[in-house]
Amino acid sequence: MATVALKDVTKIFGDGTVAVDNLNLDVGDGEFMVLLGPSGCGKSTVLRMVAGLEDPTAGAILLDGELANDLAPRDRRIAMVFQDFALYPHMTVGDNIGFPLRLSGVESGTRGERVADVASALGIGDVLARRPSQLSGGQRQRVAMGRAIVRRPGLFLMDEPLSNLDSGLRAELRAEISGLTRELGVTTLYVTHDQAEALTMADRVAIMRRGILQDVGTPTQVYGRPATLYVAAFLGAPRMNLLEAQVYVHLDRHIALHMGEQTLYLPWNDIRARAVAHYHGERIVIGMRAEALTPVPMDTDGDVLRGRIRYLEHHGHESLAFLDIGAYAVIVDDVGGTAPEVAETRGLRRLGGLVRRMASRGGDGELVPAGTAAHNGHHNGRPGPGGRNNSGVFSDAGRHHRRPAELAVRLAPYPQVTNGHPLAVAVRMEALHFFDDRGARIDVGWR
Ligand SMILES: Nc1ncnc2c1ncn2[C@@H]1O[C@H](COP(=O)(O)OP(=O)(O)OP(=O)(O)O)[C@@H](O)[C@H]1O
Ligand SMILES: [Mg+2]
Incomplete structure (x- = not known):
């Protein structure tokens, strides 16, 4: 013993x-x-x-x-x-x-x-x-x-x-x-x-x-x-999608979660609704794992995100589509080392796009492929776009913690779609995770 x-x-x-x-x-x-x-x-x-x-x-x-x-x-x-x-x-x-x-x-x-x-x-x-x-x-x-x-x-x-x-x-x-x-x-x-x-x-x-x-x-x-944004980002493959969202409470209807061009609505009967409502007017992070997202026809109503496929990864038993949805993803430091294989292939595939994006942003090197630790240590002194505070996950001592989101979605193996193809995904709202700007979980009670 x-x-x-x-x-x-x-x-x-x-x-x-x-x-x-x-x-x-x-x-x-x-x-x-x-x-x-x-x-x-x-x-x-x-x-x-x-x-x-x-x-x-x-x-x-x-x-x-x-x-x-x-x-x-x-x-x-x-x-x-x-x-x-x-x-x-x-x-x-x-x-x-x-x-x-x-x-x-x-x-x-x-x-x-x-x-x-x-x-x-x-x-x-x-x-x-x-x-x-x-x-x-x-x-x-x-x-x-x-x-x-x-x-x-x-x-x-x-x-x-x-x-x-x-x-x-x-x-x-x-x-x-x-x-x-x-x-x-x-x-x-x-x-x-x-x-x-x-x-x-x-x-x-x-x-x-x-x-x-x-x-x-x-x-x-x-x-x-x-329990924290960090744990959410560290566990699982593909990584949990972490999107920046602005909370807006409509007392008579729902809580709107604005993510760039997309909006999801958390109903009041969701057990976390009141906790999330405390963040009215503020930014939070929404975590959605690929298993919370299901491809649906483009004209589907309800809890749906829409975008275009930026690129595809084929893993044999499944394919992953990475969607450009016009929202921002939150970058979490120190999660780089967990999936070197993924980082490598993804890094290579993204290199072209990365160079283009860096060039269009002045080439300050803050945009890095997900899954690499290369952004650690880059302090460019620029505040996060629209930054409300100087600490927490949205901006930390002037370091960028966001980039255009590439929403990871699971598809059947070798799907009949290609880059640029429009895709809609239904979101299982009860499977979403919410984190505050300090990276702490927003939840009711504890496990
Ligand atoms: N003898 C030492 N003197 C000073 N710093 C040390 C010493 N040993 C470890 N450290 C530092 O303490 C921290 C924790 O080190 P530790 O070896 O426990 O990390 P780890 O989680 O095991 O990392 P890895 O996965 O790389 O093995 C690191 O910053 C390391 O540089
Ligand atoms: Mg060790």
Whole structure:
């Protein structure tokens, strides 16, 4: 049995870097908790503090309910697997896995049995006599896992253990790792910057940004009801569409949500209507995932957005259309690293349009393809168009946080449409997400 509790944990490094900022997190016995966030958000620092490799600057770390701040790493019954795990090259696979047992004086017969058990559970039972150099990347990763679990730790810490592997193998090992840790009933704290990995593996996901915990919940909770704009932007592929909207309350009818050339109407019987009405005359962000949008005939009435297809992406099982709808999208920083594959292809495809748009805007470089982090650090000193305030998501110290929206819509595979084609999509109003200009969710009550 093993539980972890972090109470008001802060880590400030010698140079003043605040790596972890007042973190509170409980990991239950046997739970598979994933720490998710972009590079530099403090994930590894959290793991290292739990392992005892780093001291918290403030706060308490409890293992099994006992204060563990001063406990040496070897007294914590913890095993850790790193991204750049190192196997002993001169030892066989079997000896590598059995090494921790040998260190703790387990006699060779018992050792052999436990190594064989672990190896067969990991599907590497037939390579025990080989050396690491004679293994594939995936097999090596399994050996590192085997070496970590052979001591039957109470708590398993894994820091991006799959990030060096190709995507096929990663998917395979994902399932294996989560299956194995559950079978063993071992509490696991697993770090990744890959949102798909987090959503598929976790019992619960804790999402961090710049040292601060943004949200924690089951994959269904954090995906279905993200606590902040950041979490909304970070989770899911394609990314959630995030549109800037002006709220206008018509007391006798509905709440109008004006988004450039488009308007949607939130009826008063929507449970969030009163909360959204508080923003009368102000800008909010409307989040709509592709699954909230359904293509319909152009003359359809009701909750419909209309636009033209700017470009299409074919993914085999589905196609994505990106619509120019004459509205503005809100750009969220720090979500770049989550889908490099998408960013690359999309970036290439958009390069032509991007260059054209930059040229027409004076080439100040603020427009960047979604999914790249390249806009981070661009401070051009211009206020956001129509900016009401100088903080929040609409403009931040003069940095642009909006660009013409390209609404991501799911279509059947290889649809009979091309770029420039007009398209209408029905919007499932109850599936919309609302965020204020600070990026906090506008909602009634809490989950
Ligand atoms: N020893 C150190 N001294 C100073 N700053 C540090 C130290 N170790 C980490 N940092 C900083 O603390 C922040 C958090 O680092 P951490 O390694 O926890 O991030 P991470 O979320 O694991 O990132 P990645 O996904 O890139 O591994 C970063 O800004 C990093 O530069
Ligand atoms: Mg790290």
